[in-house]
Amino acid sequence: MAADTNGSGDGISDLEAKIIKQMEYYFGDINLMKDKFLKEKIQEDDGWVTIETMLKFNRLRQLSPEQSVICGALKKSDSGLMEVNEEGDKVRRNPSKPLPEDSKERRDELNARSIYAKAFPLDAHLDELMAFFETYGAVENVFMRRDFHKKTFKGSVFVTFCTKEDAEKFVKEEGTKYKELDLEKKLFKTDYFKEKTSNKKKDAKPPKPGKPPVEETKETDEEKAKTQMTKNAVLFFKGLNTETTREEIKNFFSDHAEVGWVDFDKGKAEGYLRLREPNSAGPTLEKAKAANDGKIIIHDTEIETRVVEGDEEVEYWTRMFKDIAEKNSKNRRGGRSGGRGGRGGYSRGGRRNRGGPQGKKRKKD
Template sequence: MTEEKEITSESNGQENKESNVDEETDLDSAIIRQVEYYFGDVNLPRDKFLREQVKLDDGWVPLEILIKFNRLAKLTTDTEVIAASLLKSTSGLLEVSDDNKKIRRSPEMPLPEMNEERRKELLARTIYAKGFPKDISLDELMKFFKQYDEVENIVMRKYQDRQTKKRIFKGSVFATFKTKEQATKFMEAKDVKYNDTDLIILWQENYLQQKQEEYATRKEKKEKKNKDKDANEEKDDFKLPTGTVLHFTQSNEKMKREDLKESLDTLGEEIAFIDFKVGDPEGWIRFAKENSAKQVAEKIPEGKLRICDTDVVFKLLEGEEEKNYLEKTVEEMAKRRKNQKNFKQNRGKNFKGRQGRKRKQDDNGDATPAKVKAS
């Protein structure tokens, strides 16, 4: 009689279990979806806390631990309700302990290894969608995607508001479908909308590539802008006064800059630079003060001076001629400064390298004495 009761009881339990599956409520579905997400292929590999819990007791995690997770706690903190809901799951991902106090991921469904191949596989079934309301909830997003196919994970893309420091939803998501085929089906759907808003949809890989290209373009523009700014600042540093340049021609192959300077110094204006090399048939003399070349030109009879037994013919640069010469001079001065700066930096590095290098040792292990200059 007792045995018959036990069999009847077991039979009733089986009927109740099948009945529970048929009677799955919205709360059951939400609990199953949330807990299976925690232990799923996408979340578990990156959830450090949960991975540590899984290692403690042959994979079993107490429900008392899980109800501390925010999204599950918003659904319920009643562990009996959670256990009852999970028993209705048909995915086979989770096991519930006999006492309904703990759950674990089924040993028959081991976690895939997260490697490059796995990352590419996830990328291949993940899409980008934009156009959702800023105040939409994750549950509403899940409900939206469910009408297309089973979604394994949804990442609500957010940014931090500078003033409030709060994380604000951008209106776009990354959604990972269960299979590549399901993701493709969604991507091929026409006129995908949320309410009356057309959604912008892309494969995640294409979206990321697009963003990388945009970032590279912005970076290039920024670098060019900074480079142009630096160049303009350098030009401003070398801004030269006008009315300061005399051009000259001469035929003495031995004339030197010193000869020119000695003759022109007698005319009373400070010379900034003489652009001339021995043997050149022409050259330029740039004076330091505004319009000083004009004053010198007025002091040169008929524009000629006798220097080193040669007539040197001078002409004041004006207008476009002067402008072009001064711009070229500024560029050359900036270039020289940059080269000098680079030379000093490289010399400093080389000097440190020589200082830090050990002297070669001789066969006895003693350092070879440094060379001494002969006196």
Template structure:
């Protein structure tokens, strides 16, 4: 299952209070009043395009036949007389019934509030998040439970759509909007409130949304770190270098160059992968491609020395901790260079590849290249 989006089932949760001497209102009539007042209420009407379009057709009047296209009202009753009689008992002053009892409209003296950022913040400030309801709960049962709290204006059952079945499934949590923040505070301050035998988790909607944003950010950061760690590990695994492949020298001269070193060692049968040396340095390292290649080549040296440019230069085979330290440093620098190249390519892609650098392409050595600060021997 995967959550696609929140799908809300909503209803005006406010009951119509009866004044002394008023007509008795049955449970069915109360449900009809509540549902129709929800349709024309401050919460639904500003964002119900279908109903707003209908209102524009006839000075705000909407035929009952149109309202009966809404499932929740139709499930309560599809009898016009029952609906009109119920709405006639409403004491909220929100609705008007036409003289022929066939149409309903919102009281013109109660303009619909504009749904702007200020309005959204005001609604959020008096909305409460509650979690802990059974997944098979129905709206009517939740509304009965909320009767103990006054001035419930709107209830949203939070749902998600199952990817396979396409069914909308209740998450077990709701948003409850009250008429005022003071009424909402009474629910927030209800300690240990239970639905059946389950204690509800109750938060201000603002606090809940902030908590979810922090959880999402933490999850995203954790995922990025895990991915980065995996990539770095993979890069190091890819850069695992063979042993017995490094020679060290420390008697270089001002005239010594990488090309001269490479030519001298290649003439002895060595396959040089990388020379870590700059002209003018007194010491350097030569790395070969194949396992034990440096060890086998060093056995051909006379007294451990190689004649380069009329000078006998001593070479030492790196072994043990010395070799391990050098190869580990090389692997880290190679991984860093690959990462920098990858980032550069990504930046180039984001710019739409408007610029393509030109120049001589450098060949890679047999082991994926060398440290970024040096030039390859076979370049």
């Protein structure tokens, strides 16, 4: 299938520029390396993906739901990353720009041009932040870090620049301001995680007498989550009717996948859905939409749903594992305090504790 050549980029409107940026993000190195759903679609038709499929991505659909507008914008891009087919209903990443393999070397290269910055207004928008960072150089991705439970912006971001030099320029600049606000902290992403790990060690309680100290090589919570989590198996949803129940959400998605857990409290407008199978979030969302005219409707309300990916996915699993560990710890403490009943008492199994008299049977109540 032949493809139209992209234009020179002259006469691009603000809307077209946003469409180009969004589409090139979807098909760019960072997103495509982790977006299982889009990678599977690319393999179905020699790299071509229909505009109808792309419009399932909420941010693109919010920019424009019109196929002709999206394709028209891409034809004006001068990056050479994207191609549009002759019929104007499919796009693909240019075959001359193959996706780099996901390797340690590749991740190190990305980290070398990724930074962390803090103290942005909590009501900041992604477009505003993107425009700010682009004053320092071309930007591949801006990730707004959010509170795990409230889902609100935390005021800090991870940003990946296109070059290491631009990342260094931003980090080394003194007195950086965002809308007259001084940024509290700026450092490379790898240094941020090193500092976070170091602070955890400083704040850690000293070991109890007789217990060995914690190994200095102990993995961070994020590293543990990466090795234990079920990858690409979480969906985020919002806009629920306040009367919606957890069971309704589970039943809706159970027709399309095996649901592990619905992380949601009745009365709230948003939550998470965990699936049991890895790499199932994207296909499950697609199946659910395909079976319901492209919409997710629960309790007579259309809701917004997306796949949880990248740093947000790691943060989700990190918090989940922490919550489970804290709950188990509380349960263990409760069991110890209530199960012994003093010397000579009985444990939950009915066996007498060692401190009590031996050989006597307990009378039945």
